[in-house]
Amino acid sequence: MTPPSSNLLLSSLSPAMRDSLVSRATPVEIPFGTVLYEPGMPARDAYFLLSGLASLVITMPDGASAEVSMVGREGVLGATHLLGPAPIPTMCTMQLAGSALRVPFTHLQNEFQSSADLRSRILAHVQNQAAIVSQIAACNRIHSAEQRLIRWLLMASDKTGLETLKFTQEYLAQMIATQRPTVTVIALDLQQRGLIRYTRGTIRIINRAGLEASVCSCYAVIKRLNPVLYQLNAGGGQRTGEAQMSSSSRPSGMGSVLGKSA
Ligand SMILES: [Zn+2]
Numbered sequence: 001m002t003p004p005s006s007n008l009l010l011s012s013l014s015p016a017m018r019d020s021l022v023s024r025a026t027p028v029e030i031p032f033g034t035v036l037y038e039p040g041m042p043a044r045d046a047y048f049l050l051s052g053l054a055s056l057v058i059t060m061p062d063g064a065s066a067e068v069s070m071v072g073r074e075g076v077l078g079a080t081h082l083l084g085p086a087p088i089p090t091m092c093t094m095q096l097a098g099s100a101l102r103v104p105f106t107h108l109q110n111e112f113q114s115s116a117d118l119r120s121r122i123l124a125h126v127q128n129q130a131a132i133v134s135q136i137a138a139c140n141r142i143h144s145a146e147q148r149l150i151r152w153l154l155m156a157s158d159k160t161g162l163e164t165l166k167f168t169q170e171y172l173a174q175m176i177a178t179q180r181p182t183v184t185v186i187a188l189d190l191q192q193r194g195l196i197r198y199t200r201g202t203i204r205i206i207n208r209a210g211l212e213a214s215v216c217s218c219y220a221v222i223k224r225l226n227p228v229l230y231q232l233n234a235g236g237g238q239r240t241g242e243a244q245m246s247s248s249s250r251p252s253g254m255g256s257v258l259g260k261s262a
Pocket of ligand 1: 147
């Protein structure tokens with residue numbers, strides 16, 4: 001599977017709106033573990049991911065934490081901050097290194113308020129995120145650690161287009177709200193069943209169908225959300241599909257960042 005490198009939300013916009021955002025964008029590489037938004041803090045920038053994956057995590061006062069959602073190239077990081085003044089309790093970190101177009105938050109905010117086109121896309125994305133958060137909240141309470149781990153692996157693979165993912169067991173435990181020894185036992189079992197290969201912090205999916213047969217029902221619910229998100233494009237045909245942004249809309253130095261689309 002080729003790693004995708006275009007942002008679906010940007011691609012869904014009119015050329016004029018896309019150009020307005022891209023003209024103010026700075027291409028950035030974001031390493032693993034980078035904190036993009038601290039809990040309760042205002043946003044200085046928004047990020048349209050071109051590759052990689054960001055995680056939204058809630059941390060309790062005793063240090064326990066759990067992931068409540070993940071965002072990849074289907075949306076924009078910082079969208080929730082556009083909706084109102086409430087402090088956002090999640091911490092947003094890069095769980096898989098990637099590249100992004102970084103746009104000043106105030107610029108996105110101005111465009112969000114003035115453009116019905118952009119507003120409808122971003123609101124659809126935020127609604128999508130709210131649905132994922134609700135599903136994962138129930139998943140973390142009801143489904144087994146094995147089901148949650150498989151669901152997480154499949155979601156991470158879908159959002160990045162990658163079959164090989166670099167994650168430590170400690171990190172995985174944090175993501176699915178369990179303990180590291182539990183992840184160790186589950187990973188060993190999945191490996192013995194021929195579903196994954198796990199070596200030195202790298203997980204490789206080797207039997208996706210097998211994983212899908214073992215995952216909880218949440219995965220199918222979440223997977224159906226993205227086509228709904230972009231069905232806005234279905235009537236008149238997708239404006240740009242998953243195509244790269246036109247060369248005229250790229251800021252200088254963007255060629256190597258945009259690369260090729262999925
Ligand atoms: Zn579940």
